[in-house]
Amino acid sequence: MLTTDKLSRFTRCIKPFYIGLVLLALTSTHQVFAQAPRQRVDQLSDEDVMNFYKRGQSSGLTEAQIEQAAMSQGYTLDDIAKMRKRINDLRTRQTIPQSQTQTSGYRGRTLPDDISRRIDSLPTTEGRRDTTKKLKVFGASLFENANLSFEPNLRIATPRSYIVGPDDEIRVDIAGASTGDFDLKVTPDGTVKVPNLPPIFVAGLTVEQAEQRIITRLRQGGYQGLGQPGSGTTANVTLTNIRSIRVTLVGEVVHPGTYTISSLGTAFNALYLAGGPNPETGSFRKINIIRGNRVIRTIDLYDFILRADQRDNIRLQDQDVIRVADYETRVELTGEVRRPAIFEMLPGETLKNLLSYAGGFGDDAYRASITLRRNTSRERRIVTITEDQLANFMPQRGDKYFVGKILERYENRVQIAGAVMRPGDYALEPGLETVKQLVERAEGLRKDAFTNRATILRERADMDRENLSFDLGKLLRGEISDITLQRQDSLTVLSIRDLREEYYVIVEGAVNKPDTIPFVNNLSVADLIAQAGGFQEGAKPSLIEVSRRIRQDSSGIRPTVLDIYRFAIDRNLQISPLDSSSRNSAGFQLQPFDIVYVRTSANYEAQRQVNVSGEVMQPGNYAIFSREERISDIIKRAGGLKPEAYLAGARILRKGEVIGNDLRNVLTDPGAEENLLLQDGDTLVIARRSEIVSIQGGVLNPSAVSFKSDYKFGDYISEAGGYTDNARKSKAYVIYPNGRKDRTHKFLFFTSRPEVEPGSTVVVPFKPLDNNKLTPAERIGIFSLLATVSIALINVLVR
Known part of the structure; x- marks a missing residue:
């Protein structure tokens, strides 16, 4: 009797199909089977097949009873497979919901769930900068790279030499005159179970051998001619899910122990899980794979690192042992080589092999000789190895080789x-x-x-x-x-x-691009002005001066230190002399270090303007008409004052600074000293009468209060709560809205306070902090010292 744990996935999926076949065999009322008990599935109509499918879903028979009943009616495995195919096709056409059916299909290979993971895989140290200066062991970084895990590729064709074992899953696909597919899982006792066939033992066989054995049994169970030439029926056996195996790593590995890997895992994969050989003691060139107490392969990692040779990266089997031996000979190679490191040498290898492991000489290496520091029984000694000795010189344990750098000299x-x-x-x-x-x-x-x-x-x-x-x-x-x-x-x-000095000429003044220009021969004044962008709008071409250094030596001291030449040049750059010293103007050529000055016309001046704002009829910007224009003139040009204008509070700002000035008389008396001449950028602000007086500084409640015509200075101080203890009463002053200031005046016992006008600010300064004032403790200390000194003096005088 079949048990549930031995049914293949295929058997579980086709349960409804078996039920339909049994109903087909046992239903005597069905007209088709009443005529022929062994009627073939391909002779049934689509309606009959669907009826059998629906009856099978509601059947309560066990799977064993279904198999026994179907076989007793003469149906073969081929008939069962055809029935399943017919039902699948009908279900697809009639869009039967997928949840109502169970079909077998290829599922991509997956790793077993119990696979071991690398201990230091999280967090990884990949990408961190190594700040240590210790020389690295060649090959140690191979198993530190998290991106190089050597995990097997599951998306490959089934390896024909793969050894089948328990928990492997094998898929059998039958195509041609007969069809069918079986998902077979290898049991712990090494067998697979095909329905209605005795168990087939496949453990320990290769996939190719297992395929031949399974096909032979299927041929005996009803698939006539399966896999034979001319039969029209073929079978394909593939490996679906794979099992896990356990391998043990011992010896000088970073993390020795037993690891679970997939059955497709290789030696490098197992070494990576264990962290690789221990860089301090382990050998990278003597790694033995032991199977059945016999060494079947010795791995030399240098073959893979240097030549990408993976011949030794063989597939492991269950209970394999990997042993990493202790290294025997390690030497250091530093200096001008491509890969300075600590290298492991095997018996028979020479210094030439060592250089090849290091990538050969560097570009600047001194190749004529190599310096060796070798340990003796008591001390060290220096050996110089020439280039001719490389091929025959044998390294020894503890050797330190250094390749120097060629000199920064040239022989020719x-x-x-x-x-x-x-x-x-x-x-x-x-x-x-x-x-x-x-x-x-x-x-x-x-x-x-x-x-x-x-x-x-x-x-x-x-x-x-x-x-x-x-x-x-x-x-x-x-x-x-x-x-x-x-x-x-x-x-x-x-x-x-x-x-000589670097030659240049200079042009400055009313030209568009004043500059220092490198000197060239045959350069005229007009050429230089053209290079400077021509004249500015306000230039005076009728007055051009050229100053020239006195280059000739003379016996005496000249009263002049320069030669001056004057020319007139029109807008078309035509030159003419202005005095007898410059008569040869047409052929005048500049010399090194000449300076050409272009003057500005005396009457040319760019527009200058002032801004008038506030309570005037026409505020805005105004150009200064003449050099004698004053504040009263610009107010008149602005249409005069508005009725609400407060001239006592008018301010004039020049270069951002308020000029204290009282403009109340400028309109009635243009000759008043307050009527200043205007300058470019001046701003005249005519404010309204302010009804506020501000009190600031050393008062108890600094604030702003309304102006009262009958209030004096002291009244406003009272409005602010009076003076503070640290207020400097004698230094109090008033800032008027036009920028003027007036301070407190004191004569003998008489104090005169300034008047307060609308919009004024009353300021009471604070007394400066006395940081040198003694504390009470310091005073007591000084008094005690004086008392002690006094008593000492009295005693001296009495004696």
């Missing part, structure tokens, strides 16, 4: 710089051995070359430098002998520009 370099066509470094070689040959190799001198003198900077034997000067022009003409060059010589050919 000479240099040429300055006024030549191609300055730079050149090789000292046959055909380039003298100064003349070096100049020719540099494609000759530039036109600005100063040939009267050239210099060679030469390195002596003691590394000091010396300077050799000579006439380059005579040398090139053959008037003096050529000079033989030596290694590291540097020839410098000066330019005539190197021996």
Whole structure:
């Protein structure tokens, strides 16, 4: 009798199909089966098939009874598979809800749920910057990379050499004249169960061997000719879900122990889970895979790191043991190599192999020799290894090799710089051995070359430098002998520009772009003004001055320090002289350091304006009409004052600062001193009469109160609550709305307080803080000291 735990997934899914077949076999009233007890499924109509399907859903028979009844009526596994296919097709066409059916289909491979995870996988240290300066063991970073876990790829074709074991799931697809599919799970005793067939033992077989055994049993169970040529029926056996296996890692690994991996897992996958070999003690080149107490493979991780060779990354089997041995020989290689590190060496490997592990020499490496520091039984010793010894020199445990850097020197370099066509470094070689040959190799001198003198900077034997000067022009003409060059010589050919100041001319004044311009020959005044963007609108072309330095030496002291030339230039830049010293104006050329001045017309002036705001008839901006225009004039131009204007509170601001001024008399008396001349940017504010007086500073309640014509200074102080204890009463003052100020006056015992007008601000200053005042404790201390001193003096006098 079949038990539930041994039914395959296929058997559970086709339960309704079996029920329909049994009803088909047992229903004597059905006309079709009354005629032929072994009538084939393909002879049934779609209506009959659907009726059988619906009856099967309501049947209460067990699966064992369904199988027994179907087989007793002569139905084979082929008939059962055809019936299932017919029902599937009808259900698809009639859109039967999926929840009412159970079908078997391929589910993508998934990892078993009990797979081990790496201990330090969360959080990962990937991406952190290593700030330690300790030399790394080559290969240790391989298993520290979280992005390189070596997990098996489940989306691959079924490996034909895969060994089947318990918990594996095998799918059998039958196509052709007969169809069907079975999902078979390998039981703990190593068998799979196909319905109506004895268990098939597949554990320990490869997938290919298991396929042949299953097909043979299916052929015996009703699939005639299955898998045989010409039968028209084929079978495909694939591995669906895979089992897990347990492997043990011992020896010098970071986290030794037993790990659960998938049956497709490899040796590198298991090593990654255990953290890889211990960088301090473990070997990266002697990792044994032990199966059945026998070493079946020895892994050398250098093959994978350096050549991506995965031949040793074999698939593991259950109960495999991976043992990481202790390293035997490790050496250090530092200096000018591509991968400085600590490397593990195997017997028979040479220093040349070590260099290949390090990526070879660096670009600046000194290859002639390598320095070795080797441990002896008592101390260390230095060994120099030449390039010829690399292939045969055998490293030993604890060796430290250092590859130096080549010197910043050239064995055959000479240099040429300055006024030549191609300055730079050149090789000292046959055909380039003298100064003349070096100049020719540099494609000759530039036109600005100063040939009267050239210099060679030469390195002596003691590394000091010396300077050799000579006439380059005579040398090139053959008037003096050529000079033989030596290694590291540097020839410098000066330019005539190197021996003088940088030439320039200056143009300033009423031009659009005043500037300092590099001097060029044959430059006229008109050319310079054109380069400066031409004249400004207010320029006076009829007066151009040029100041020139006195360059000629004389025996005496001249009364003048400059030469001045004056010209007249029209808007078309046509020049004419203004005095006898500048008569040759047409041919006048500028010289280095000349300064050209373009004057501004005396009557030309840009508009200047003032702003009038407040209680005037026409507030706004006004241009200053004349140099004599005053405040009263601008008020008249603004249409005069409005009736509510308060002239006593009018303010004039110049450059943002309030000018204290009383403008009450300016309209009636234009000659009053308060009637100031206007300047560009002035602002005149005519305010309304303010009915407020503000009291600030050393009063008990600083506030603003209404103006009262019968109030005096003291009355407003009383309105603010009176003076504070630290108020400076004698320094109180009033700020009037027009910006003027008036302070308190004191004479003998008489105090005169300023008047308060509407809009004024009364200010009472505070007394300054006395930070040097003694505290009570300090006073007591001083008195005690004085008393003690006094008593001492009395005692001295009495004696």
